[in-house]
Amino acid sequence: MKKLLIVAHAPSENTxxxxxxxxxxxxxxxIEQVKTxxxxxxxTTPEDVLACDAIILGTTENLGYMSGALKDFFDRCYYPCLEVKQGLPCALYVRAGNDGTGTCRAVESICTGLRWNWIRPPLVCRGGWQSTFLDQCEELGMTMAAGLDVGIY
Known part of the structure; x- marks a missing residue:
């Protein structure tokens, strides 16, 4: 059984x-062989990351940056996971009130340092709330888990 970890900041009803x-x-x-x-x-602890086979990161855009909660996650988990989890399949979604560019750049920079592998470009849900955001998120979760299930990631 493979393990998919979702580390996502969800401070509002929509997130x-x-x-x-x-x-x-x-x-x-x-999807039969993935526990999410x-x-x-x-x-989230370093042990949670060390035990997973793939990770989806989620954050709000805060002043053009990732949420403080996600930054705290990276501060605590970066070095314990650096050498052990190289190649970890990862994905990112951002709930952005503006454009999400700074948020994506910051998270991508940290994940590049960790040597994690992106399975796709970040999903950036921009502007006012749209119900299509939920369809896009569902597709992202399914894509990652299905890839793990069949051994692509």
């Missing part, structure tokens, strides 16, 4: 819905 959509996609009935769990960034 909570986005996490639930990621989980819904990752737990699709056709969501742990908020402030609660």
């Amino acid at each position: 909570q819905l986005m996490v639930e959509a990621i989980l819904k996609g990752a737990q699709h009935s056709d 769990s969501w742990i908020p960034p402030l609660e």
Whole structure:
């Protein structure tokens, strides 16, 4: 059984819905060999990352940067995971009120330092709330979990 870890900051009702959509996609009935769990960034430990086979990161755009909670996650988990989790398949989604560029750049820079492998470009949900964000998140969760399930990642 492979483990997919979702480390996502969800401070609002809409961002909570986005996490639930990621989980819904990752737990699709056709995906049989992947166990998915969501742990908020402030609660995620290095041991959680060390035990996973892939990771989806989620954050809000805060002043053109990632959330403080996700930054705290990286501050605590970077060095314990640096040498052990090279090549970890990863993905990112951002709930951006503006354009999300600075947020993506910051997270991508840290993940590049960790030598994690992006499975796709970041999903950036820009502007006012749209219900299509949930479909995009569900697809992201399903893509990552299905790839793990069949051994692509």
